[in-house]
Amino acid sequence: MSQGFVNPQTITLPVPVSDGGTGATSATAYAVQCGGTTSTGAHQSIASVGTSGQVLTSNGAGALPTFQTLQSGNIRAWVNFNGTANPITITGSGNVTSITDNGVGDYTVNFTNALATATYSAVATNGYQAYITSAGFTLTTTACSIYVWRRDSSNNAADATPVCFAAIL
Amino acid sequence: MTQVIIYPNSNSGVCVVTPAPEALETMTIEEIAAKDVPQGIEYKIIDISELPQDRTFRNAWEYQE
Numbered sequence: 697m698s699q700g701f702v703n704p705q706t707i708t709l710p711v712p713v714s715d716g717g718t719g720a721t722s723a724t725a726y727a728v729q730c731g732g733t734t735s736t737g738a739h740q741s742i743a744s745v746g747t748s749g750q751v752l753t754s755n756g757a758g759a760l761p762t763f764q765t766l767q768s769g770n771i772r773a774w775v776n777f778n779g780t781a782n783p784i785t786i787t788g789s790g791n792v793t794s795i796t797d798n799g800v801g802d803y804t805v806n807f808t809n810a811l812a813t814a815t816y817s818a819v820a821t822n823g824y825q826a827y828i829t830s831a832g833f834t835l836t837t838t839a840c841s842i843y844v845w846r847r848d849s850s851n852n853a854a855d856a857t858p859v860c861f862a863a864i865l
Numbered sequence: 866m867t868q869v870i871i872y873p874n875s876n877s878g879v880c881v882v883t884p885a886p887e888a889l890e891t892m893t894i895e896e897i898a899a900k901d902v903p904q905g906i907e908y909k910i911i912d913i914s915e916l917p918q919d920r921t922f923r924n925a926w927e928y929q930e
Contacts, residue, residue, distance in 0.1 A: 775885070782920050783869045783913055784883045793888040794901050797881040798874060799924045806901040808888060839901075855920060 713738040728752065730760055749812060772816065772865045773807050778857040779822070779844070787858065801829075801844035801853035805861055810837045816865040818842075822856035829856050869916070870898045872908035873928035881916065 711717025719738035723729065727741035746752070746763025753764045773791040777784055784797050796804035818833040818840050834841040840863060844856045866889065870882035884897045892900075894910055902908045907930070917926060 777883075780920065782918070783881050783916055785866075786883060786885045789885045789887050792885045793892065793897050794870075794882045794884045796901065797883065797923075799876070799878055800920070806882075855923070 728761075766812070766865075768865065770865065771862050772811050773805065773840075773863040774861060775805055776858055776860045777803075779803055779859045780855045780857045796839075798841070799853070801855055802841070803844075803859065804839050804841045805863075806839045807837075807863075811863060811865055813837065813865065816863045818861070818863055820859060820861040822859040829854055831859075867913060868894055868910050869913055870894065870902060870908055870910050871928060872902050872906045876924075877927065878924055879926045879928040 710719055710721045713719050718729070719732075724741045724745075726745045728745075729739050729741055732738045732740045740760070742752075742760045742762060744763055750763040750765050752761050754761050771790070773789075775789040775792045775795065776787040777789075777795055778787065779797075779801070784795050784803070786792075786795060791808045792805055793808045794806045796806060798804060814835045814837050816835065818835055820831045820833070820842055822829050822831055822842075822844055829844050830847045832843045832845075834843075840861070842859065842861060844854055844859070846852050846854045866884060866886060869884075872880050872882075874880045882898070882901055884892075884894055888897055898908055898910060
């Protein structure tokens with residue numbers, strides 16, 4: 697046998713991890729495979745494939761992760777950006793792919809992963825040097841539009857910075 | 866971040882999409898454009914140096930094909 701080739705007649709099934717295999721003879725359909733222990737073998741499956749909408753959650757070192765239902769009241773997306781910059785600059789974010797600048801005081805936060813429902817709570821704080829601003833929202837599962845306007849006699853749309861946004865569900 | 870995505874909006878203006886640095890760690894700007902630009906709308910990826918220098922007349926910006 698030349699180097700780099702394996703003679704099929706010499707393979708022992710199941711192929712061990714040390715030879716690039718899994719060491720297992722079968723797998724549970726759709727189950728997540730995890731590293732194993734000396735008692736379980738090289739690989740092991742988690743106990744359940746979960747149900748739609750659940751997330752895989754760590755149970756700490758020494759335990760298999762499990763699918764769990766998301767707890768309510770968590771921040772599903774957040775972003776801090778400068779809405780007066782050109783283009784807008786994003787200081788930090790979570791679950792956000794981009795900000796769309798639609799015009800003066802009109803921004804859309806685009807989520808990386810869609811939220812489970814559009815009935816989340818959107819909150820934003822924003823500021824500007826010369827006046828107080830207020831914000832309104834349009835909510836969808838994939839994005840949230842933020843509208844900022846001046847709270848003075850003009851009541852005009854206004855760019856603001858920093859705009860700090862969070863979607864809570 | 867040196868590039869942005871632009872596309873025309875329904876008010877004859879232009880939308881400017883700024884990718885999040887977090888997203889650019891795992892996605893290309895082309896992938897972000899495919900995801901965040903409304904379906905069926907023409908868009909361009911441009912260098913930020915091509916944008917107007919200030920936002921004084923931001924709502925008067927127009928999309929040029």
